[in-house]
Amino acid sequence: MAAGVATWLPFARAAAVGWLPLAQQPLPPAPEVKASRGDEVLVVNVSGRRFETWKNTLDRYPDTLLGSSEKEFFYDAESGEYFFDRDPDMFRHVLNFYRTGRLHCPRQECIQAFDEELAFYGLVPELVGDCCLEEYRDRKKENAERLAEDEEAEQAGEGPALPAGSSLRQRLWRAFENPHTSTAALVFYYVTGFFIAVSVIANVVETIPCRGTPRWPSKEQSCGDRFPTAFFCMDTACVLIFTGEYLLRLFAAPSRCRFLRSVMSLIDVVAILPYYIGLFVPKNDDVSGAFVTLRVFRVFRIFKFSRHSQGLRILGYTLKSCASELGFLLFSLTMAIIIFATVMFYAEKGTSKTNFTSIPAAFWYTIVTMTTLGYGDMVPSTIAGKIFGSICSLSGVLVIALPVPVIVSNFSRIYHQNQRADKRRAQQKVRLARIRLAKSGTTNAFLQYKQNGGLEDSGSGDGQMLCVRSRSAFEQQHHHLLHCLEKTTCHEFTDELTFSEALGAVSLGGRTSRSTSVSSQPMGPGSLFSSCCSRRVNRRAIRLANSTASVSRGSMQELDTLAGLRRSPAPQTRSSLNAKPHDSLDLNCDSRDFVAAIISIPTPPANTPDESQPSSPSGGGGSGGTPNTTLRNSSLGTPCLLPETVKISSL
Amino acid sequence: MQRTKEAVKASDGNLLGDPGRIPLSKRESIKWQRPRFTRQALMRCCLIKWILSSAAPQGSDSSDSELELSTVRHQPEGLDQLQAQTKFTKKELQSLYRGFKNECPTGLVDEDTFKLIYSQFFPQGDATTYAHFLFNAFDADGNGAIHFEDFVVGLSILLRGTVHEKLKWAFNLYDINKDGCITKEEMLAIMKSIYDMMGRHTYPILREDAPLEHVERFFQKMDRNQDGVVTIDEFLETCQKDENIMNSMQLFENVI
Numbered sequence: 054m055a056a057g058v059a060t061w062l063p064f065a066r067a068a069a070v071g072w073l074p075l076a077q078q079p080l081p082p083a084p085e086v087k088a089s090r091g092d093e094v095l096v097v098n099v100s101g102r103r104f105e106t107w108k109n110t111l112d113r114y115p116d117t118l119l120g121s122s123e124k125e126f127f128y129d130a131e132s133g134e135y136f137f138d139r140d141p142d143m144f145r146h147v148l149n150f151y152r153t154g155r156l157h158c159p160r161q162e163c164i165q166a167f168d169e170e171l172a173f174y175g176l177v178p179e180l181v182g183d184c185c186l187e188e189y190r191d192r193k194k195e196n197a198e199r200l201a202e203d204e205e206a207e208q209a210g211e212g213p214a215l216p217a218g219s220s221l222r223q224r225l226w227r228a229f230e231n232p233h234t235s236t237a238a239l240v241f242y243y244v245t246g247f248f249i250a251v252s253v254i255a256n257v258v259e260t261i262p263c264r265g266t267p268r269w270p271s272k273e274q275s276c277g278d279r280f281p282t283a284f285f286c287m288d289t290a291c292v293l294i295f296t297g298e299y300l301l302r303l304f305a306a307p308s309r310c311r312f313l314r315s316v317m318s319l320i321d322v323v324a325i326l327p328y329y330i331g332l333f334v335p336k337n338d339d340v341s342g343a344f345v346t347l348r349v350f351r352v353f354r355i356f357k358f359s360r361h362s363q364g365l366r367i368l369g370y371t372l373k374s375c376a377s378e379l380g381f382l383l384f385s386l387t388m389a390i391i392i393f394a395t396v397m398f399y400a401e402k403g404t405s406k407t408n409f410t411s412i413p414a415a416f417w418y419t420i421v422t423m424t425t426l427g428y429g430d431m432v433p434s435t436i437a438g439k440i441f442g443s444i445c446s447l448s449g450v451l452v453i454a455l456p457v458p459v460i461v462s463n464f465s466r467i468y469h470q471n472q473r474a475d476k477r478r479a480q481q482k483v484r485l486a487r488i489r490l491a492k493s494g495t496t497n498a499f500l501q502y503k504q505n506g507g508l509e510d511s512g513s514g515d516g517q518m519l520c521v522r523s524r525s526a527f528e529q530q531h532h533h534l535l536h537c538l539e540k541t542t543c544h545e546f547t548d549e550l551t552f553s554e555a556l557g558a559v560s561l562g563g564r565t566s567r568s569t570s571v572s573s574q575p576m577g578p579g580s581l582f583s584s585c586c587s588r589r590v591n592r593r594a595i596r597l598a599n600s601t602a603s604v605s606r607g608s609m610q611e612l613d614t615l616a617g618l619r620r621s622p623a624p625q626t627r628s629s630l631n632a633k634p635h636d637s638l639d640l641n642c643d644s645r646d647f648v649a650a651i652i653s654i655p656t657p658p659a660n661t662p663d664e665s666q667p668s669s670p671s672g673g674g675g676s677g678g679t680p681n682t683t684l685r686n687s688s689l690g691t692p693c694l695l696p697e698t699v700k701i702s703s704l
Numbered sequence: 705m706q707r708t709k710e711a712v713k714a715s716d717g718n719l720l721g722d723p724g725r726i727p728l729s730k731r732e733s734i735k736w737q738r739p740r741f742t743r744q745a746l747m748r749c750c751l752i753k754w755i756l757s758s759a760a761p762q763g764s765d766s767s768d769s770e771l772e773l774s775t776v777r778h779q780p781e782g783l784d785q786l787q788a789q790t791k792f793t794k795k796e797l798q799s800l801y802r803g804f805k806n807e808c809p810t811g812l813v814d815e816d817t818f819k820l821i822y823s824q825f826f827p828q829g830d831a832t833t834y835a836h837f838l839f840n841a842f843d844a845d846g847n848g849a850i851h852f853e854d855f856v857v858g859l860s861i862l863l864r865g866t867v868h869e870k871l872k873w874a875f876n877l878y879d880i881n882k883d884g885c886i887t888k889e890e891m892l893a894i895m896k897s898i899y900d901m902m903g904r905h906t907y908p909i910l911r912e913d914a915p916l917e918h919v920e921r922f923f924q925k926m927d928r929n930q931d932g933v934v935t936i937d938e939f940l941e942t943c944q945k946d947e948n949i950m951n952s953m954q955l956f957e958n959v960i
Contacts, residue, residue, distance in 0.1 A: 116777075116779075121779055122782050122783075123779050123780060125782070125783050125798075126780070126783065126797065126798050126801035126802065126805070127798065127801075127802060128798070138802070138806070169809065172809035172810060173805065173806075173809040175777055175779075491827075492827040492828060493828070531825060534825060535826075537955075538826075538898070538901055538902065539902075541898060542898060542899055542902055542906075542910075542914070542918075544899075544902055544906040544907065544908065544910055544914075545906060545907045546828060546902070546903070546905065546906060547905045547906060547907045548905060549905055551905070551907065552904070552905040552906075552907070552909075
């Protein structure tokens, strides 16, 4: 029921008194009205800005948040208000909808933000009033188009990110489409450009007349006729290169059928075909005329420059997108040409010695006049002819001028799209680096928190309590979540620098250990140091990590982290960890079952007498290890989701 | 004279309703009823046609379908009903709903949205696979969306439930195909997703077979009859005997 009609409901019900004398049955009793609730004033606090309205104003729309019992979830009993942590400027429009029944679109706000507020309060965007609906839809469509263009640009940007293991065909196609990705592609790009220029220039120079030879001084010859062998060799070289390029592209194309049908492919074919046809056509007088005509197509080679010029490609896109406008231009010109040609013919028909011999003959005059060229080979003589000629000239200006701005605006739009895509592609590296930095920020915060001793089990110290208190509750709970994940997997989060150091340490440890993998690969350590970030290094590190030494070192690291004894503010080096005495190891094992439970997980069965003593006490505590981690695993993510979900806005 | 009288009688009977002329009156009534029936039938037919013609364009109208799509919105049950279904107080439910509503204005969470939210807590790793398993554990009716009732009922078990209820929930999380037992493949998938959340930069360096070793240790402990699967009874019995697990049950009871 519309809001405007709700006001008349008491009137309609009161007017029903007129039915009483006519009623054939007794009328039903009236529903109980809670008068106090109907007259209640509600206070809605939106981020500190208070809005007040009648309760029955909100009750008009029971399907929405404010009109249903859903709003009770936001009721604050202490202040007696409904508190929403949302945008107060947008809420004004929402509340006006409850008052008037019409939803208005704020002009200065982002349309996406407006949609989000509507979704929150449960309003349907179709409720926007007629006065704002068109603008709302236009802005929404424009926004969607921009997002779609950005998505396409991102997908295009993903092209250079092909993995190194891609096939030869894929790499070849990438080199052809993006010459700047490699040096060889760039060289090939410039070489083909050079030969296109050579080919076009040769075609032009071939027609320049040369000075006469001593034998026939009076006769003039073109350069092509005088030096046929040189021009033929040059043409052969260019065509061979073009043919090779075409075949390579055909081989590398992801979809060969689509490649064959593309415009650039047709241009390539037309550019190289006259040469091959010329090879097989015999040089006799019957076909020389056709052959000479066919050689005209060599000029199409200049279109091969389209691949090397972005502006030309933009022009092509513009013409493609303006096909309907160009069609309209052609159609209107054709109509005007036919009309004026007919008029001119009949106007000049009575004149003797006139050039307007027929309507098709008058087409030439009309075209020349409408395009304001005016060669003067056909001139009207009569007064009527001159009048209609003037009208033809003026209307030509209009017919051509009207569609042209549409074409220009399309070109401008596509040009700016390309510019924005280029800018976005250039900024992609910076953007990805910034995202990576933001991601590592969370990990770094956690690592910093750990270094400050915030994760220690005993929090009784005053200094530690002060340190803990300075953190927000969200941060504390998030760090606890990450700490739980560390305990579940028996691995710690580190930053990239420490990770690289760990790789080096593993290689050093591998060298000192007695495992055969190092002896079988004498060059291993050198290659590890030379290329630290390659995948092969990771694979070797993983194999080296299987050795006993690295595992036991991990155990000691865990002990140090858990016990927290003798820990200095500065992180200890690996050598001091190796130098840790065994007595403290035993002491730590005896002190806590929890510690023993953690020790037992990574430690394999003892192989040496040095390891036998710490493993035997852990055997007793080992029964609790796996279920404990399993339990923590089970309860790890789910309940911790809760406070982060509540406070997600602050993240 | 007789003919005239008969005519007069006939006319009199028609006008006055002579009881002696009952057959005639019957005939008259029959004649009157037929046009009424025809007229009513015609009206009904027109009405039906009008209804059909007015209904047909609505079915094909695209704006109506768009309206229907955009109005997909879930409103939660009242505070009192939710309080009865869960062990939360009114204030706790309000706090929970405020966070839920801000992330999911339509009142429903689909799996992609859930993955996005959950992944924000583990930016250094990949939490999407674990979020997938978690989503299925919360999605009780399996319709591909979590609404607020599913959310608070699940949380009520995890935060305020008994030990038995919590362990059953954990078992349900591990049991990917919900067939009542956990296989090594299922546990390996769960374990891999948890290790994925660690990311690349860990100490010690994460080995590719670490999840598998973890699964083997889990089965050594849980699989008492060594049949290759863990049943709910084995799981509950072993967990309840483990002191560390029982002591850690209260770790997350103060999250709200």
